[in-house]
Amino acid sequence: MKPLLEKIDPVFGSSFAIREFTDLDPVHKPFWHFHPEYEIVYISKGKGKRHIGNHISYYEDGDLIFLGPNLPHLGFTEGHFKDQVEIVVQMKEDFLGKDFLKAPELREVHHLFERSRKGIIFHGQTREWAGAQLRAMAHMEPFDRLMELIKVLRVLGQTDEYRSLNADGFAFEVQAQHLERIQEVYEYVEANFQQEVTLDEVSRRVNMTVPAFCRYFKRLTGKTFTHFVNEVRVAQACQLLSDEHLSIAAVSYDSGFNNLSHFNKQFRLVVGTSPRAFRQNLRKIVE
Numbered sequence: 004m005k006p007l008l009e010k011i012d013p014v015f016g017s018s019f020a021i022r023e024f025t026d027l028d029p030v031h032k033p034f035w036h037f038h039p040e041y042e043i044v045y046i047s048k049g050k051g052k053r054h055i056g057n058h059i060s061y062y063e064d065g066d067l068i069f070l071g072p073n074l075p076h077l078g079f080t081e082g083h084f085k086d087q088v089e090i091v092v093q094m095k096e097d098f099l100g101k102d103f104l105k106a107p108e109l110r111e112v113h114h115l116f117e118r119s120r121k122g123i124i125f126h127g128q129t130r131e132w133a134g135a136q137l138r139a140m141a142h143m144e145p146f147d148r149l150m151e152l153i154k155v156l157r158v159l160g161q162t163d164e165y166r167s168l169n170a171d172g173f174a175f176e177v178q179a180q181h182l183e184r185i186q187e188v189y190e191y192v193e194a195n196f197q198q199e200v201t202l203d204e205v206s207r208r209v210n211m212t213v214p215a216f217c218r219y220f221k222r223l224t225g226k227t228f229t230h231f232v233n234e235v236r237v238a239q240a241c242q243l244l245s246d247e248h249l250s251i252a253a254v255s256y257d258s259g260f261n262n263l264s265h266f267n268k269q270f271r272l273v274v275g276t277s278p279r280a281f282r283q284n285l286r287k288i289v290e
Contacts, residue, residue, distance in 0.1 A: 018149065019094035023141040025087070037075040040093040041119060043155075044068045044079060045134045047088040050245065051079050052238050054189075055122050057224045058170035059234040061241035063285060067130040069159065071120030072096070074170060090137040092152065111160030112153075122168035129164040184209040185223060196235045197259045202228060236260060237273040244282045251278050 020040075046066045053060045053068065055076040066079060096116065097103060104113040115123075125133065133155050140151045159165075187209055192200055205228065206216040220228045240258040243249055252263055255278075260266035270278050 017145045018098045019092065019152065021093075021137075021141055021148065022091045023138070024089040024091070037073050038093065039072045040095050041072060041116060042068075042070045043090075043092040043137070044070070045088075045090040045130075045137045046079060047086070047134060047138070049087050050242060052077070052242070053079060053122075053124075053168070054238075055168060056170040057226060057231075058122060058168045059231075059238050060168070061238045062124075063241075063245060065130070065134070067125040067133055069115070069119045069123045069125070071116070071122070074120070074122060088138060090134075090141055092137065092140075094152075109157075112156045113160075115156060115160035118167060122170040123159075123165050124168060125159065125162065125165045127164040129158065129162040133159060184211075184219075188220070188228075192232055192235055196232060196239065197257065200232050200259075232259075233269045234273055237270050240266070240270060240278065241274070241281065244278060245285050247282075251282075254278065 044066070046062075048065045050061070050063045051066070053062060053066070053076075055068075055070065056074050062079075068079065070076065103109070104116060136151055136155050140148050140155075143151060188205055191205055191208060202213045202216065206213045209216060211219065217228060220226075220231070224231065226234075236259040240254050240260075243254040243257055244251075249257070255261075255263050255266035258266070260269070267277060270276075270281070274281060276284075
């Protein structure tokens with residue numbers, strides 16, 4: 004199964020699409036997909052995982068993400084939280100004409116669109132303000148909605164409250180079989196990361212020898228298969244660390260690491276800090 008090409012059609016009278024989700028309808032369960040549109044996703048609260056191209060990370064207490072075109076990604080919500088709202092805005096680069104972004108007044112918006120090709124997350128007051136505007140946009144008339152979107156894009160282009168995810172997608176010019184193989188690998192790891200994940204097994208699943216698969220995976224994703232598995236496990240650990248009742252050792256085990264020392268080392272490599280320090284930082288956020 005390859006990443007699905009999601010077809011996005013704005014409603015009649017609009018040049019871009021905006022959708023609001025207030026519950027976790029089965030139709031909107033996360034799935035691996037891509038689309039040529041730029042995408043802004045605002046999640047008002049809750050926690051989940053960002054899996055965008057070759058990037059994996061975890062968020063706590065909501066998120067605001069801007070993705071460029073053709074970046075394969077999963078949905079970002081994991082479970083439904085009380086009063087949670089998710090707003091998704093999708094637009095083509097030329098949704099207001101092919102020369103729209105060349106206008107000198109939109110220089111910052113143009114730079115924003117360029118940066119989004121690697122994925123961007125916003126934080127602080129920018130996230131709170133933009134989230135409120137996006138929620139209001141979902142209930143506006145088309146003209147007012149368009150004016151508000153331009154205002155939001157301008158603010159996102161000007162702020163320094165953002166971080167690049169440096170996410171790389173895959174070259175979609177490659178044959179469909181390559182996309183199917185990568186999807187098979189991702190699904191297998193997501194379903195089995197708590198157990199031993201061997202190169203022999205995953206190579207067999209995609210009908211390749213182990214050396215050929217290692218070269219292939221590194222070429223398409225920019226990382227080794229072992230590093231990818233560790234990233235998936237660390238992302239799970241980040242989520243579990245928000246549960247104060249779990250010890251660090253229990254988090255390590257439940258994330259697929261059977262050695263606490265190895266877990267601490269891999270966590271620091273991926274996140275940049277120790278599991279204990281990460282938990283303490285989460286505690287400060289909550290307080």
